[in-house]
Structure formats: C-alpha cells, structure tokens
Amino acid sequence: MSGFSASDAALEGFQVIRAQWRVVLGWSGFNLLAMIAVVVIFIVVGVTAVSVAGGDPGRIGETVGGPVVGLATVVVQLMVGTALFRAIFRPDDRGFFYLRLGPDEFRAIGASLVLLLGVAALALVAVTVARAVRPMASVGPVIVGLAAVGVGIWLAVRLGFVLPICVAERRIDFARSWRLTRGHAWALIGMTLLAGCLGLLVSVLVWGAFFVLTLAVVGFHELGGLAGPEGFRNHPGLFLLQAIAPFIFGPFAIAIGWTPWAAAYQALTAGPPEA
Structure with a gap:
C-alpha cells in the first residue's frame, strides 16, 4: 500500500x-442545462395535468414540484x-x-438511498430516545442529539468509500469501505474538515466577488430589490x-469535496483494482 496523507x-x-478545468466547466454546463430541463418539463407536465384534470396549480407546484426538483437535483449531482x-x-x-447514466450511476443512487435510510433510522432512534429521557433530565435531549451527531459522523467516515467503490470496483460494498477506513478514521475526518474549510474559503471569495459586483451595479440601497419579479424587471442580468x-459553481464544489475521498481510496488501495 502507498502512504496516505490527509x-x-x-x-x-x-x-x-x-x-x-474544461471538464469541470462541462459539468457546470450540464448541471445548469439539466436543471433547466427538469423545471421546463415539470411546468409543461403540470400545466397539462391541471388543464386535463383541474385543480389548483399553486398547490400542485408546492406538493409535487419541490420533491420532483429535489430528487432530480440529487440525481444530477450524483451523475x-x-x-x-x-x-x-x-x-x-x-x-x-x-458523464452518462449507466451502471455506475445506478449503483451510486442505490447506495445513496441505503445511506439515506440509515440516516433516517438514526434520526428516528435519536428522537425516540430523546423523548424518553426528557422527563428524567432537561439536558437529556441535548446529550442524545450530540451523541446522534457523533455517531452519524463516525458512520459517515467509515462508509465514506462506498461511492468511490461504486465506480472504481463497479460494485456496492459497504463492508469493504468499513475495512479500508479501519485505523484511518481520524485522518479521514481531518481530510474532510480541511477540504471543507478550503471549499468554504473559495465559496466566500466567489460570493464576495459577486456581492461587490452587485453593489457596483445596483448600489447598497437596492440590494433587497433583486429578489422576486421586481428584481427580474429591474436587473434581469444580475x-x-x-x-x-449555484448550478455553475456546484461541480467545482463537488470536485473540491469529493476528490479527497477518491485520492484517499487510491492511497489506501494502491490504486483501483481491475474490474
């Protein structure tokens, strides 16, 4: 095995x-076009359904639109x-x-669903225990919540190689991720924190530059007018x-946050095995 440096x-x-950088820009373009396509398709299908079956378009958009767009966003990010x-x-x-929508992506989606179910189960257990201990101690729910967060972070680190394994080894293998992270949990936590801090710094710089640009164009007193239809009418470009x-910079954030796990996987396995 090669050495692993967090x-x-x-x-x-x-x-x-x-x-x-050209590839990452391509992902940004795909991310933006995919989300535009999802919104357009949802609007067309929603308008058609309302015209045929009737109903309140606003209520349909609130109850169906949010989950549909959210699910599509997750799938696009996984792609x-x-x-x-x-x-x-x-x-x-x-x-x-x-980019493609093939076996690697379906494995990643399936593994993500399992992980999401695990998070939901952990949250359910934490809420149940917190309600049980509340009559005995006022700080009981806080302690239970902190413990649940700690357990969640530890499990996330131990299963952090699941998605890289879906691509590198073309399989879903939670046990292999568990074995690979044994003895490296603290180093992986440090790696994740450092990458997160660097990503946050880049985000602050990017949005700070956007804020300065906005101030230069509209001035400080008109910042609140950029939201809603009024903002579109007054400053359509901004x-x-x-x-x-967010869709343009999303893939850059994915590259900053996900690549360390791929690099750690390669370091701990001396490169991906042959399929």
Missing part, C-alpha cells in the same frame, strides 16, 4: 480543477460525482465529459446570474 488528499480537488470518480479511476473512459450561479 493534507495531500484534501488538496487533490484543486489539482483536478487545475488539470481538468457529476460519478463522472468525477470516473475521470480519476478510469481516465480513458472519457465519453461526454465522463437576477439570472444570481439564479444560475
């Missing part, structure tokens, strides 16, 4: 952005994440910016830029 792994996301892992583990399997910015 600090080196935490910086690998920036190396990927520097070396593959970008698996494309990132594919670029690292199988650089010759390029295709369209390494309004649209503000709306699409």
Whole structure:
C-alpha cells in the first residue's frame, strides 16, 4: 500500500480543477442545462395535468414540484460525482465529459438511498430516545442529539468509500469501505474538515466577488430589490446570474469535496483494482 496523507488528499480537488478545468466547466454546463430541463418539463407536465384534470396549480407546484426538483437535483449531482470518480479511476473512459447514466450511476443512487435510510433510522432512534429521557433530565435531549451527531459522523467516515467503490470496483460494498477506513478514521475526518474549510474559503471569495459586483451595479440601497419579479424587471442580468450561479459553481464544489475521498481510496488501495 502507498502512504496516505490527509493534507495531500484534501488538496487533490484543486489539482483536478487545475488539470481538468474544461471538464469541470462541462459539468457546470450540464448541471445548469439539466436543471433547466427538469423545471421546463415539470411546468409543461403540470400545466397539462391541471388543464386535463383541474385543480389548483399553486398547490400542485408546492406538493409535487419541490420533491420532483429535489430528487432530480440529487440525481444530477450524483451523475457529476460519478463522472468525477470516473475521470480519476478510469481516465480513458472519457465519453461526454465522463458523464452518462449507466451502471455506475445506478449503483451510486442505490447506495445513496441505503445511506439515506440509515440516516433516517438514526434520526428516528435519536428522537425516540430523546423523548424518553426528557422527563428524567432537561439536558437529556441535548446529550442524545450530540451523541446522534457523533455517531452519524463516525458512520459517515467509515462508509465514506462506498461511492468511490461504486465506480472504481463497479460494485456496492459497504463492508469493504468499513475495512479500508479501519485505523484511518481520524485522518479521514481531518481530510474532510480541511477540504471543507478550503471549499468554504473559495465559496466566500466567489460570493464576495459577486456581492461587490452587485453593489457596483445596483448600489447598497437596492440590494433587497433583486429578489422576486421586481428584481427580474429591474436587473434581469444580475437576477439570472444570481439564479444560475449555484448550478455553475456546484461541480467545482463537488470536485473540491469529493476528490479527497477518491485520492484517499487510491492511497489506501494502491490504486483501483481491475474490474
């Protein structure tokens, strides 16, 4: 096995952005176009359903639109994440910016659903225990909540290689992630914290520059007028830029936050095995 350095792994996301900036920009374009397509399709289907079956369009949008767009957002982000892992583990399997909707993505979606169910189960247990101990001690629920957060972080670290394994080894294997992280939990936590802090710093710089640009265009007193239809009428360019910015910078954040786990996986396995 090769040596694993948490600090080196935490910086690998920036190396990927520097070396593959065209690919990351391609992911940004895909992310934006995919979400626009989802919204347009939902509006068309929703208007058609309302015209045929009747009903309140606003209520349908609130009850159905949010979950549908949220689910589509998760799927798109997983597609970008698996494309990132594919670029690292199988650089010759390029295709369209390494993007596709195939077995790797379905494995990642399935593994994510299992992890989400685990989070829901942990939260349910924590709420049940907190309600049980509340009559005995006023700080009981707080202690239970902190304990649940600690257990959740520990489990997230021990299962952190599940998604990279979906691409590198073409399988869902929670046990293998558990074995690979044995003895490296604290180093992986440090790696994740360092990468998160660096990503937060980049986010602050980017949004700070956007804030300065906004002040230069509209002035301080008109900042509140950028939201809603009024903002679109008064400053359509800034309004649209503000709306699409999260989708443009999303893949960069994924590269910064997910690449360290791929680098750690490679370091702890001396590279991905042959399929």
